[in-house]
Amino acid sequence: MTSSPSADDAAVSAQTQPGTSAETAPQDTGGMPPALPSAMPRQDLRRAPPAAQRRLANVKGQALRRLAVLVPAAALAIFGAYEMHAVLSLDSMTVLEWCLWALFVVTFSPIALAAVTAVAGFVRQWQLSLRPPLQAQLADFAPQGRTAVLMPCYNEDAAAIAASLHAMLADLQQQYGDRALQWFDWFLLSDTRVPERALQEEEAISLLRQRWPTAGLYYRRRTINTDSKSGNLHQFCEQWGARYDYLLTLDADSLLSAHALLGLVYRIEHEPRAGLVQTVPRLIDGVSLTARLQQFANAIYGPIVASGLAAWTNPSGNYWGHNAIIRRQAFMEAAGLPHLPGKPPFGGAILSHDFVEAALMRRAGWQILIADDLPGSYEEAPPSIVDMAIRDRRWCQGNLQHARVICARGLHWVSRAHLATGIMSYVSSVLWLLLVLVGLMLAMQAQYIRPDYFSSDSFLPVWPRQDAPRALRLFFITMGVLLVPKLMGTLLYLLRKSLRRSAGGAARLLRNVLFETLLSILIAPVMMCVHSAAVLAVLAGSTTKWNAQRRDDGTLPWGQLLRRHKWHMVLGLALGAAAWFNSWALLAWLSPMLVGLLLAVPISAWTASPKIGRWFAERGWLQTPEENQPPAPLLLRKQVECDYAARIGATAPLLEQLAQPELVARHLALTLPPQQPQTRDIPPALALARVKLEDARSQRDALAWLTPAELGFVLADRTLFAQLAALPR
Structure with a gap:
């Protein structure tokens, strides 16, 4: 935290940039470095690459490790x-009983695989704890290749982005020096429309360049957001x-962290067959109970x-x-995404592009590695x-497209397994809901045939001609x-002293695990319904777009929560x-699910509240x-972050910026030359913006006439912005 923006700026400059100046810094004056166009062909899903190119190693x-997981999972x-x-x-089994059996098998199999995978993960984590950390190997390491750090953004908080980029640069300098x-090189690739x-x-990238004059910091905002995030990266x-x-x-x-940044480069340079190395991100900085719940589960169970x-x-x-780090050659040669035939939601651009890009790179023979031993x-x-x-x-929608x-x-068959897992992560909610409904139908059927079918000594409904003890x-x-x-x-945290201490000790850890489990049980029925509704909406032809995400405060008025959870x-x-009409025992059996659904509104409100989240955080809950x-x-x-928030939050409105030649020049320098789309591809808002600028007699007229969408196109087009700036004030 800082006492004032000016004091923090001076402190940051003095602390992080000793001996540097803007006059001696090799910083490009435009938004991007000189272009070096290269083809990234779209891949054909109906035709595999030639066998000579598929360097499968x-x-x-590996075969024994896979058997050690898959055979026990299949047996279970x-x-x-x-x-x-x-x-x-x-x-003899009825149709409903066969349906119940099939639904159970389909839903039980993935959790059986997850259980055996977790056991394998426990063994691997224990083995990793006995190895020397990768950090020790980075002290004398200097990368041979150049790395572009790409941060796509869409209507995000620019101050938060600037603070994060600043922190990564500062940590990199502190750990490994100015070299x-x-x-x-750092790129903020914007698809922002607001x-x-x-x-x-623009103010954020300018501040970062002032504070880090020797770092390669670049900014590009697209005029037309073709294919959303994947298109943003592919166009770069x-x-x-x-x-x-x-x-x-x-x-x-x-x-x-600096160790993670350099560790990724170290890993991909020392494994020439690696096309991609994926870290395991840890969740941090959560305030609300929902965020803290996720980050606790991610910290304790995620590894x-x-x-x-x-x-x-x-x-x-x-x-x-x-x-993650990607070998650029492998990505551009093998991961150009095709458009799926047909219209959205199943056709068009691939939304969940990452799974598919990994599968295509693996198809071409490149290794895709999960670096579970690289923290930071x-x-x-x-x-x-x-x-x-x-x-x-x-x-x-993106995962269902994977069908x-x-x-x-x-x-590769493992890549197909990843795609199937992504599909099942949402379809399983529909199957679990159907399992509950079919079980309820069986209970009601049994009640109709034999009214007194709940035994006094069993909490489980005893269906006609079914094995109740075995069911229990x-x-x-x-x-x-x-x-x-x-x-x-x-168990891993309890057995390792350093982990146990980092979680607040054994007693606090066990308390938090119990609290997380109970809270997850309450939220799970709501998320099951959310996912089921999403699947049904996609199957019904409904589509969605890439929207900006809220990061900090998730509160909503109770009226909106009521509409969302009704x-x-x-x-x-x-x-x-x-x-209720069937049996008290059945009502008690379903009570965890019923409590979560009936109290969906207050649970949603309380778990989103920053105030409630801070109260729990101050007392060590979900630490x-x-x-x-x-x-x-x-x-x-x-x-x-406070300094960046104050400075970027005070960005002058556009009309004021148009009166300052240096800000007009800065914007033009940060704006790419206009794209030349086909006539049929010109968005209507862009065409209307051109017409309105031609008719406007002053800047005030133009800004009054342009809608936010149209003004967004003007800001992203160098020619149109110059036309706006040339109008009388």
Whole structure:
């Protein structure tokens, strides 16, 4: 925190830039470096690359590691299917019972794989703890190739972005000296459409350039947002990618330590077959209970799951779209995304591009590695259930699109498994909901046939001709399998002294695990309904777009929450009424789900409240290692975020900027030459902006006539902005 913007600016300049000046700095005066166009061909999903290009390499011991995970997972799934069949088949099975069995098998199999993967992750994490850290190997390392750090943004908080970029530069300089600043070029790739946000981004990049004159800091805002985020990155590659050996992709909320930045370069340079190295981001800086819940689970259970995934999928791992380094040659040669035939939601541009890009690069023979042993990679979590729902709606459409990709020619079978997992991550919610409904129908059917079918000594409904003791045993087995990742993560923290201390000690850790589990149980039914609704909306033909995400405050008025959660409460009432008229035992059996649905509005409000979140944080609830010992880049970001917020928040309105020649010149320098789209591709807002500028007699007239969308195009087009600036005031 800073006492005043001017004091902080002086302190930052003195602390982070000793011996440098703008006059001696090799800083480009425009928004971007000189272009070096290179082709990035779109891939054909119906035709695999020639066998000579598919340099598929076996990794020693990989087959045994995969068998060690997949065979026990398959055995556990088969055991669950057998037990469920035994429960239902004392007599001939009805159609409803067969449906229940099929739904159970399909939903139990993924959690069986997740459980065995978690056990493998526990073993791998224990082995990693015995190895020397990678940091020790970076002291004398100097990269041979050039790396472009790419941060796409869309209507984001420019001050937060600037503070994060500043923190990463400061940590890099402090850890490895001024020379390290020359190893990376930093690009803010904007698709922002809100004019005020675009002007703030220009102020942010200008401030960063003033404070870091020797660093390569660049800014580009597209006129037309073709293919959203994936198109943003692909257009960069086609124009400037050939200048670099590696691309390090970030999100607008990403934060990487200096060791993580250099460690990624070290890893990809020392593995020439690696096309992509993906870190495992840790969630940080959460305020609300929703955000803190996610970051606690991510800290305690996430490493176990990620290490288990790395254990059996590497070198055919996955890409999560950010906090990863990519070999530019591999990406441009193999990962050009095609447009899927047909219209959205299943056709058109691929929304969840990362999974597909990883699969295409693996198809071409490049390794995709999950670097579960490389710490220092961070991001932020959505602050509320509503924000999670908005994000997941877009992800759901993108993942369901993978049904059109999963059968592409030449994909590695593990890549197909990643695509299938992405699809199932949303479809499984529909299946779980159907499982509940079919079970309820069976209970009601049994009640109709035999009114007194709940035994006094069993909490589980005893269906006609079904094995109740075996069903109860299967229930506890299923719950145990579901909780294995939590148990393995907690056990790892309890057994390792350093981890145990970082989580506040054993007692606080166990208390927080219990609290996280109970809170997750309340939220899970709502998210099941959210995901089910998203799947049904996509199947019905509804589509969505890339929207800006809220990062800090997720609160909404109670009226809006009521509108968003009304159908969740209706479902809770319907299920509760059906159980009420059937049996008290069934009502009690469904009570965890019913409580979450009936209290969806207050749960959503309370878990989004920053005030409530801070109250729990002050008392150590859901404490993570990053809170107990904040990482260096997070501390550096907090030192400057208030100053950047004050300075960028005070960005002059456009009309005032038009009266200052130096700001007009700055904007023109940061704006690319106009694109030349085909006539049929010109957006209507761009065409209207041209007409209005031709008719305007003054800047005030033009700004009064232009809509925000039209003004956004004017700011992104050098010719149109110059035309606006030339008008009388």
